Amino acid sequence: MFVQRTAAVVARRAAFAAPAVARRAFSTSMLRLEAKTEDKKVESFKTLSQIRTVDDLFGPGAQDGTTPTDIDQSTGIERLEILGKLEGKDIFDMTPLDSSRKGTMENPIIVKSGGDEQYAGCTGSPADSHVVLWLGMSRERPIERCPECGSVYKMEYIGPEDHGHDHHHHDGPEEPKTMADYIKPEYRYI
Template identity: 65%
Template sequence: MFLQRSAVAIARRAAVAPALRRSLATTAIRRDAVSDPASKKIKTFHEIKTVDDLIGPGAAPGTVPTDLEQSTGLERLEILGKMEGVDIFDMRPLDASRKGTVENPVLVRSAGEEQYAGCTGVPADSHTVIWLGLSKERPVERCPECGSVYKMEYVGPADDHHGHHHHGPEEPKSFANYVKPEYW
């Protein structure tokens, strides 16, 4: 009985096996590859001067590209910076060891015109996250829950003042607009 079952199982496998052993082989050919070997050199972080320098060389034909070879733009700039020990986006958490005051606020660095900061309270995680919007026009914000003060430190490019008048909507007025400056 046992031999009959095993003979049937072997016969089934033999009939199906040739169909399963068929392999797939694909080949990708880059027809627009640049033959200049100087363009294949990976530039370092300090050699990046223009946006065109942030395009990777790609992988050699027949190989799988690494993140460094295939990344472009800001991702490539971040990878090159990390390779040289530079944190491009400054991903360190804010100082949560103290409560920010008006005289000594918690500094939030920003390369853009506005930045959001999440306050979790003092001591840390004493309340749910409250998001505060900081901008160049209004760089100081106070958390309504714990009272911690945050100030945006602008580290982006200097304003060129070449007649670009990008006036957004006017900031809505509140009671704080009418408080005397000496009460701040």
């Protein structure tokens, strides 16, 4: 009976043991992959100060046989943000707006924008006095007042200069009217 149990244990172990040939082929292929990637040189990328045109915002892509990183494959505005972070610069200025005071017509809270339109969320003063109310500002209408707390926000355009081109013309549908469109202009910014 002892011999029967021993034979059964040996048979079970033999069934689950991997053949030695498979282990050797696997380790050899890993060595070949490492040897292939060591021969390649790493291509450098342009820094934020070297970006001059839109064509400079295309990454080099990944080397053959490698997995791309964000710096390898990012393009456009995402690449600009990553290059800025590598140099310690906040391209999009994500710091919160000043909520220690209420903006007035004489001293509004400034919201910088690189585009024609900008949205700002007002939570009141002091912060979190009311729910977030989103205020839309544009280059044509840069000042907006919060209907809940009365705080005034002003959009400051910091984008590229217009070189005689009319970028404000939109072919889309007309913007919906609000009650603010029906008040007298002289009452708008009191």
